[in-house]
Amino acid sequence: xxxxxxxxxxxxxxxxxxxxxxxxxxxxxxxxxxxxxxxxxxxxxxxxxxxxxxxxxxxxxxxxxxxxxxxxxxxxxxxxxxxxxxxxxxxxxxxxxxxxxxxxxxxxxxxxxxxxxxxxxxxxxxxxxxxxxxxxxxxxxxxxxxxxxxxxxxxxxxxxxxxxxxxxxxxxxxxxxxxxxxxxxxxxxxxxxxxxxxxxxxxxxxxxxxxxxxxxxxxxxxxxxxxxxxxxxxxxxxxxxxxxxxxxxxxxxxxxxxxxxxxxxxxxxxxxxxxxxxxxxxxxxxxxxxxxxxxxxxxxxxxxxxxxxxxxxxxxxxxxxxxxxxxxxxxxxxxxxxxxxxxxxxxxxxx
Ligand code: NAI
Ligand code: MG
Numbered sequence: 001x002x003x004x005x006x007x008x009x010x011x012x013x014x015x016x017x018x019x020x021x022x023x024x025x026x027x028x029x030x031x032x033x034x035x036x037x038x039x040x041x042x043x044x045x046x047x048x049x050x051x052x053x054x055x056x057x058x059x060x061x062x063x064x065x066x067x068x069x070x071x072x073x074x075x076x077x078x079x080x081x082x083x084x085x086x087x088x089x090x091x092x093x094x095x096x097x098x099x100x101x102x103x104x105x106x107x108x109x110x111x112x113x114x115x116x117x118x119x120x121x122x123x124x125x126x127x128x129x130x131x132x133x134x135x136x137x138x139x140x141x142x143x144x145x146x147x148x149x150x151x152x153x154x155x156x157x158x159x160x161x162x163x164x165x166x167x168x169x170x171x172x173x174x175x176x177x178x179x180x181x182x183x184x185x186x187x188x189x190x191x192x193x194x195x196x197x198x199x200x201x202x203x204x205x206x207x208x209x210x211x212x213x214x215x216x217x218x219x220x221x222x223x224x225x226x227x228x229x230x231x232x233x234x235x236x237x238x239x240x241x242x243x244x245x246x247x248x249x250x251x252x253x254x255x256x257x258x259x260x261x262x263x264x265x266x267x268x269x270x271x272x273x274x275x276x277x278x279x280x281x282x283x284x285x286x287x288x289x290x291x292x293x294x295x296x297x298x299x300x301x302x303x304x305x306x307x308x309x310x311x312x313x314x315x316x317x318x319x320x321x322x323x324x325x326x327x328x329x330x331x332x333x334x335x336x337x338x339x340x341x342x343x344x345x346x347x348x349x350x351x
Contacts, residue, residue: 001034003306006066006271010044010088012280013290014072020292020344024315025070025299027351032303032311039066045076045084054087060095068302069273072295075280086138094132096270098263099165101131101242102173102301103277105229105249105259110324111334115252118230120324123253125232126177128170129242131263133162134193136239158193158238163200165266170236171208180233182214184221184241197238221245225252250277257291257333260298262305274302288339291331293319296347318350 007022009015022038029036041062043055054074056062063069069092074084092098105127107113109120139155174181183201187194198215205213216224218241225232225245229252237245250259259277276294284290296319304312322328322343329343330336 003029003034003036003067004065005036005038005302006063006069007038007040008043008069008071008088009040010072010074010280011046011076011084012073012282012285013278014044014074014280016072016285016288016290016340017276017292017295018070018072020290020340021070021295021299024296024318024344024347024351027348028299028303028311028315028318029308031314031351032308034308034311038070043088044074045079048076048079048084048087054084055091060091063092063096063271066271068271068306070295070299070302071273071275073276073278073280075282077282090136090138092273093263096273097132097265097267098270098273099130099132099162100169100262100264100266101127101129102169102262102264103127103129103242103246103249103259104297105246105253107253108258108320108323110326111254111258113229113252113254115226115229123229125229125235125249126173127235127237127242127246127249128166128173129237129246130162130166130239131242132239133157133159134239156190156193156238156240158196160200163197164204167197167201167204167236169264169266170234171204171211174211174234175208178233179210180212180214182216182221182232182235184216184218184235184237184245186218186241188217194238201236218245222248225249229253246277255291255333257294257331258297259294260301262298262301264305272302272305274298274305288341289332290340291333292340292344293323293347314351318347321350322347 009018048054107123135156137157140153142152144150185194256278263273300312300315329338
């Protein structure tokens with residue numbers, strides 16, 4: 001079996017962590033008894049600065065034929081963030097109908113949480129974030145710019161199909177895990193879209209009687225992710241709320257450098273995309289200290305998605321074993337003094 005993976009390293013440390021992860025991806029595939037062919041597309045901010053577009057016009061057709069996509073990050077200090085994000089990541093998520101964004105937050109043994117009193121695997125939850133609509137819908141306008149009556153409108157859209165898709169995936173995950181689902185909305189203030197969302201959660205809950213459903217408003221959920229992160233199992237949230245809560249999830253479980261993510265096309269008619277949660281980190285770009293583990297864990301999720309369970313587990317366990325080992329190299333975000341390359345070399349010995 002050979003899988004055909006598209007690599008989109010992107011910008012900044014995105015390029016560093018994808019390059020560093022490649023040899024591990026190949027090792028893990030070989031041990032898993034399959035091979036991976038990669039095609040690298042150097043799209044992103046450098047291309048934008050030279051040619052005025054992050055990706056070529058036929059980018060989506062080019063990516064369409066691949067089995068999966070591994071993305072680094074996009075973002076450049078000289079280009080507004082909405083240009084980079086809307087020029088590359090959001091169009092891919094939308095074109096390939098990657099409606100489900102799955103982001104696990106695990107406090108690995110040997111990693112220190114900034115919160116007191118938690119250790120190895122006390123924190124272990126997964127956020128299911130709606131990924132192609134909601135607050136990130138490209139609907140709105142900005143008129144009369146520069147005049148006193150200037151106005152900006154940004155509309156959030158919740159479709160029944162999209163909401164059902166994310167909610168159903170979250171229930172499926174809760175059923176396989178500890179049977180607890182937390183539905184995060186803001187239905188007190190946003191009485192149209194969010195009340196509709198709650199209604200769909202209630203409808204689908206009927207199909208999963210063994211899953212306990214808790215409801216939290218997003219402000220209370222933010223507090224509780226700090227106050228009692230160990231009590232969460234599966235969280236389902238809209239695009240914006242899921243985005244915010246997963247940064248919180250990443251940091252309470254140790255570092256942005258450890259948080260992986262999957263953008264999934266549930267029906268399987270288009271490729272899914274896997275990427276670390278973090279951005280291009282211009283503050284550390286070029287220093288060789290970016291933590292590659294979020295990307296390695298994202299590759300584990302990619303293998304899992306392709307049905308290569310052994311290779312997925314092998315990668316995940318290698319990361320867990322390295323983090324649990326006092327003597328292993330660590331990047332500065334985890335309190336160490338090692339660089340990306342030494343973390344990768346050590347990891348290859350653990351596969
Ligand atoms: P960021 O995630 O790039 O960095 C936040 C902080 O975490 C920085 O101090 C950075 O050094 C640290 N950090 C992140 N990843 C790390 C890693 N692997 N190892 C060690 N430390 C790490 O977020 P920020 O600074 O808000 O955004 C920088 C750029 O990235 C912006 O242009 C933004 O638009 C873009 N961005 C892109 C994302 C993506 O492509 N998925 C997601 C978030 C931001
Ligand atoms: Mg984010």
